[in-house]
Amino acid sequence: MGIRTHGGSLAPGGVVGDGRYRLLAQFGIDERGGAHLWRARDGQLRRDVALTILVGDPADVDAARQGRRTLERAAHAAKFTHTSVARVLDVLTLGNGISSSEGLLGIVVSEWTKGTDLIDLVNEKRIAPSTAARMVQALAEPVERAHQSGLVLGIDHPQRLRVTPDGHLRLAFPGPLPDTTLRDDVKALGAVLYLLLTGRWALPGGPPAIPAAPRNQTGQLVPPHVIEPRVPQEMSALAVRTVSDGGQGGIRTSAAILRVLDRVAAEEERTRKQPEEVDPDGTVWTTKKPVKDAERRRKLALGVSALVIAAVAALAWAGMMAISFFQDDAPSGPPVNLADETSEQQPQDNGEGGGDGDGDGDGGRTTPGEAITPADVTVYNPEGEGDSVSEAPLAVDGDESTSWATDQYQQQFPAFKSGVGLIAAFDDPIDLARVRILADSPGTEVEVRVADSADPALSETRTVAAGALDGPRTELTLDEPASAEYVIVWLTSLSGEEGEFQSELTDVMFLPSA
Template identity: 65%
Template sequence: MNEKRSEQSGPIRTGVRARGGSLAPGSVVGDGRYRLLAQFGIDERAGAHLWRARDGQLRRDVALTLLVGDPADAEAARQARKTLERATHAAKFNHEAVARVLDVLTLGNGITSGEGLLGVVVTEWTKGTDLIDLVADRPVQPLAAARMVQRLAEAVERAHHSGLVLGLDHPQRLRLTTEGSLRLAFPGPLPDATLRDDVKAIGGILYLLLTGRWPLPGGPAAIPAAPHAPNGRLVPPRSLQPSVPQELSSLAVRTVEDGGPGGIRTSAAIVRALEMAAEAEERTQLIKAQMEADGDGTIWTTKKPVKDRARRRKLALGVTVLVVAAVAILAWLGMLAISFFQDDPSSGGPPINVANPTPTASASAPVNPSPNQPPSTGGQAQIGAAVGPASVTVYNPDGNGDNTSRARNTVDGDPTTIWRTDQYRQQFPAIKEGVGLLASFDKPINLAKITVAADSPGTSIEVRLADSRNPELADTRVIGTATLNGQTTDITLPQPQQAQYVIIWITQLSDTDKGYQSQIGELTFLPAQ
């Protein structure tokens, strides 16, 4: 449980402990220049203790990253020197999302061997809120989280262009400023940290803001670890917080995880993805706000109508006149109908025999059931009777899947019962590589043809084969492709394939009025005879 105090005393948390009696509020380091005020965390991976301190010479508060260790330990001293070198290089970097490095103290240069320190990174103090306190009560709203992380990602992108690693992959190194933006308050990258670690950290911070859980190793004890599925994949934020948009949920997972398709590997890619996701969520929030403001669910494009009694009286008089005129016209038409049926039937033209209608050419012509199906040939006689799979599940390597409870509708024999993807604001593969359905058979079949009944024109699909029920996309192979057009689409394989696990993988969604979404009504699997 977190205990909050004022900025003068700082927060105290379980799991934050000093290594050595000298690191306590009131003690001094750096040749007596810096007096420790409050500890704000520990990055156990580097033995880095994060403190707020008072600079006695310049009479200002500063942030100290104290590298605690035994100077006699050669390896620990070497690792600390590398961290201090990186911090020295970062002193040249200037961005509002990164606290400015003021000084770097080393053994023999501001640090004595008796202090139990290997080095100190001194940075300007960042006023605001600790990141753990920010998510202690509840996660951050998705739009606010996206905007916070976006500014931080821009700083990472600029630093990477300069060849610098910032080292922000620990939540206690960050603070939320009084202006509402995230800032790296305690710089000091690990000796072996890479550019990729900074990118993963951005995804980890987004995940933390959306869920209150930390998805990367080495996090503080005060924050719960993010859960993982039985297959080892990170559970998406949307599964923990249903209010999180699919785009942000997928973005966090794709940035954190190293394996799997559609991963984000560069800071430039995550900046672009965050911009699109934030803009999409901002539009959604604007629409919701307009609907709530109107109360009745109507969005007015200019202004609501003004109540005017005189205008309403004129409108009522006009409606009355129209009703009277309509009644008169109906009465006149009724008199004409009565007069027509009372005429001599011999003047009405030749009799019509409805018992034996004349057959039309279209009734006797063969019908092609699908616009994509070739004319009937003798080769189609090799296709056997349809085989139903034992089960159909949603296949989505980037998350839990779309409308998982309705996947069985695609093999129930009724094309009117459908499965739909989620509705996306961006076309694949902007946010994710795709989504699909995995059909599992009790035993391998000699698959020759698949018929897809779906009213989703423009949807592009791939037929893929897998060796298990939970494959990575990279481990599957494509055996056929098609673009849906019409009520049914046939996919005839060039050669029959032995298949037990078949994936209908959607790579492009249908473009609808409300976004991008595809649906499938029925899947029919036809083996070769």
């Protein structure tokens, strides 16, 4: 039996909101707060709207208080605008659009979101991991922006979300529950990712239309890649760690999720295999267009150049041998010891050796033996998740076609955190005199710090040099050489403009004293 309302029942065809909104179809119930989710028709403005209807007894003091808190939070959310969040149009309360006879505590009216119900989508098919990453990424962006303003969106129920015609996830039924926190929004992002990858919901209070996520004997979530082997392990770990409360290294910010999702989705798309065809003679071919790979072209050009030089050298040698063979007069003067002559033409050893110790040279960017290659380089971020962790070694690989980049931040440091950087570990302490940075990130403020351990707190490090990156090549010189086994390149201000702050380091070289 439907719930009685003014002029009818909470069923298709019924009207609510003093008769203004006619109910068309129900899209779910969030049982945790008695929130019924409906599509309705606004009789005054003749448009479809989404209604989050709070059902309860107005005489129940506790229920009425909880309902008022939800409506207050929805009213605050009306100030927030983002394409991935349905705009709140009105909030109806008892005595202001809701009569006590309707058996309702309030209604949140928002614009209607065209598209597909998220539950219908996941029940129909599994989503490709790269697509799932992009969908959650688009939802994580408004969560991050809302959290920076102190707002909770309340996305922790799958029936509150819809998929737009262009494939984006959207919060279609705003109205966060009274006790929903910022952390609940973040956990919901992990749960949505888990749902897209496995078809299961990983948080309590989910709808009966989808099964709950399985857990092991210790109560921990079963990773998505165990259920769906095609899921990349890094994406699987992200979903579990985001939903987790700590036992599995929980991720606590939407910014951290955005960083990982961007990297994982890009890597998954890059490594996706193209269809191949095999000719009868065994030749493998594909219709895929050649990849415009700058690094591959550079190596090919170098190889061709080396081949041409070798060919010219061979022809020159053959010509000299022919001249020597047919020459009648013997050379005058004492015989020349070519080994001695070559030795005299070589540069004198200045005690620094002929290389950087790793045998791979420095690509012509620094004097041989000058830069010291660290044994290991990792992202240093004592305040949480690191930025582009897997790409940290690219900053010291001597290859100017690779780089390490920070995440993109909406606000400049230190609004979100005090900084981020790289920590280089050396097998033995070095006498550090200079740090040379190749980067096209003007305005980036850098501090060079030294530490006594591999994972120090920022207060346990010591600043030995500082400056700004004002060109493609910047050298920070220490006032006095410092003996250090661990060196930190710490970014305290990023390049870019409002909403798009990001810095990228192409190469970092650690130079000892002469």
